[in-house]
Amino acid sequence: MDASTQTCARALLEITPAIVQAIRVRMRAARLHELSVPQFRTLAFIGRHPGCSLSDAAEFIGLTLPSMSVLINGLVEAGLVLRQTSLLDRRRVTLNLTGTGASVYAHALEGTLAWLSQQLEPLPEADKQTVLRAMEILRPQFLTNTDATPIVEATHA
Amino acid sequence: MDASTQTCARALLEITPAIVQAIRVRMRAARLHELSVPQFRTLAFIGRHPGCSLSDAAEFIGLTLPSMSVLINGLVEAGLVLRQTSLLDRRRVTLNLTGTGASVYAHALEGTLAWLSQQLEPLPEADKQTVLRAMEILRPQFLTNTDATPIVEATHA
DNA sequence: TATTGTTATACTCTATAACTATA
């Protein structure tokens, strides 16, 4: 293991949790949309993968199946997600955003992006490009399965 | 707000929570060191700022004072942190790592870094440099007060 | 028998509100 890898890992371990904590604090403060970070990420995933299963979401988000089941339950009760038994395999569940879910997600995304953009705005253009490239580099290392889910039974009610 | 800022913000919002979730899962799986991500970050902060107060830690980590009080309580009970009343201002509390705390932190850091390095190792050298530079760019935007705490009453028992 | 998901239970994390002690 070379030195640059270690240095890079150490920087990631120090900085990324601070960024996420800042996002969490901000999302909690903005009472407009009552979403936790995992709920937000789950809505995003379902939006990108209409008709996905519970397991798909759990694997992508990094939660156990029971935890995701509970999380989804909350989103269903809040009217943001539609959960239906799959017609092809009655063991499976089919997840879609409701109209409300899509708009709540869009609203939360907009608000969080606006705040995050404010934080980044003072940076020189070159720095923003560097950050963007870094994220693109890291994406495949940490986001598995981004587009592997078959799009079936999408209703997007 | 220009487009590159928005794009950059969107990428950060998508990728960093996934990285942190992966770190969380990994830290939980490695039962060697029973530390949550906030506990780990708090130990790191106290290690870098011996003799810091509860408020210092709370502000840096991004928790409320009661939440940090509870978190510290857990670390004290686990024998990782020494909490003493300040001699200069008896309202304040002075935090230091115990010997156990320092070694538990070092061990957790080592284990997590080893895993994280494995994830990064396949990347080309140039990409690692880009990621490292991105983290250095983001550090001052999201890590307040990194070195502002006066180092007093450090015992490091 | 294997797979998908849910329920039961418990523990951690975190917040707000109310309080104590010190300045």
Add this chain to the structure above:
DNA sequence: TATAGTTATAGAGTATAACAATA
């Protein structure tokens, strides 16, 4: 009166274990 911290209480998030339904 203001500040530093704790305690009380409650709610959300997550895990493991046990279960039910379907393939």
